[in-house]
Amino acid sequence: MPDPPPHASADVLRRLALHATSIATRQGQKLALGSSHGPSAFLVRKGTFVTYVTLPDARRRIMSVFYPGDIIGAPLVPPLVRAVLCAATASGEVWRLPWSRLEQLAATDTGFARLLTANLIDQAARQAIHALRIGALSGTERVASFLIELALRTGTPLDRGLAFELPLARAGLADYLALNPDTVSRIVSRLKTRGLLSQSGRRHIHCRDLDALGKECPLSSAIAELHLGARAPCPKGADQP
Amino acid sequence: MPDPPPHASADVLRRLALHATSIATRQGQKLALGSSHGPSAFLVRKGTFVTYVTLPDARRRIMSVFYPGDIIGAPLVPPLVRAVLCAATASGEVWRLPWSRLEQLAATDTGFARLLTANLIDQAARQAIHALRIGALSGTERVASFLIELALRTGTPLDRGLAFELPLARAGLADYLALNPDTVSRIVSRLKTRGLLSQSGRRHIHCRDLDALGKECPLSSAIAELHLGARAPCPKGADQP
DNA sequence: CGAATGGTTGATGAAAGTCAATACGGGTGG
């Protein structure tokens, strides 16, 4: 770990809260990356969010998944292809502020600047891992690596393993992992048959033995290193801007 | 284009030159991303460079391609998997300086800070395009999109088209495009047969009609938008640090 | 000129995509 985990200190958050508006989100809600007042920045507080683009031939690709603590800046999202920020989980919360305000804060508030840099570097690393996932792994390996990521980031201990919610439906998983919905379904079924996962309802996954799942993909140790330190969501202390 | 093209102004470069060491590189030369003095930063002056990682199962993946004007910071390269920076073209030149020095410069020199930010955002956009390339395009589309990128970035006008050098051999192309060397070879052959490309020697490509090549891939307009503005290599004016 | 490296190409197989029929889950209204 090059840097301490990106735990926003409560102080920094309190200062940030002075400039931000809290937004409660529902599943599928889209958030404009910019308005007439210029580009926006978002801090994820609760839930999972994704950015996606739609290609000329109507294919959709999910570019990134964001977790609590992540900072999303309109200028950092692919500026060419039309990108959309969208709430993935049933309920979520983000803080929004103008990108210019965020830049200003970064210039004047050392604590915030450090937080921002650490988070952006963390995101770049995740992006790199994801590029590897898509470019170098088989379907099963891709699914396994993402499930491990979700388990470590968002999971809660249960019965000697981890339980977590899928922030994406089959089609969303497929769009993120560069696979087909049918293929994702087959792969998940196979993992369940082999006893590596169990599912209750459509979105609840329980993985009894994360190490066994880790054996399914060559990137598991890198993913563990990245996400273990970052597990804690935003610290409490500045709950309402 | 959100920002002016990242032409380093000669002034900024002159200031940067005071802190940097020039390194002439040959094909395949590896550059350490950090030393005992801490992480390094590089500014590409001439030639093409790549970063790659080697997966546990010995597969190699090229993560990024860098062109003149790009700034490479050790902390920004995937910090988990062991990454290597490597000169791709026969001869190249980079300036190296300690990452801490670069940070310091960015904090005190507004012109340089702007240059750095613009370049990092440009790189992020290219990274996003590349993720799309690998995740959403077929083999032929991937190859076409990369050739268009190279033509626009590094090509010189020739006979109503563009001529350029491949910075990577077949295996390198394959590692970057998430394909097999054999498959890349087949695809390039097919493009040549169809008259979209012609090749002289092993690494010289001539594309008579870039629009025709553009029709082979859905991302061509995004790529054109990104790379057209950035064609000019580093301006002259501070040639030796 | 000849060895070595890298490129091409054909035959084959495995993995994932596509299409279509069917099953399930979760919400709604009776």
Add this chain to the structure above:
DNA sequence: CCACCCGTATTGACTTTCATCAACCATTCG
């Protein structure tokens, strides 16, 4: 609380694409 309905998920049959292996060819460099 149950029955129904819609959207989503699963699964099978088939096709396409790409990877693999192996043999052969072309460049380049000593």
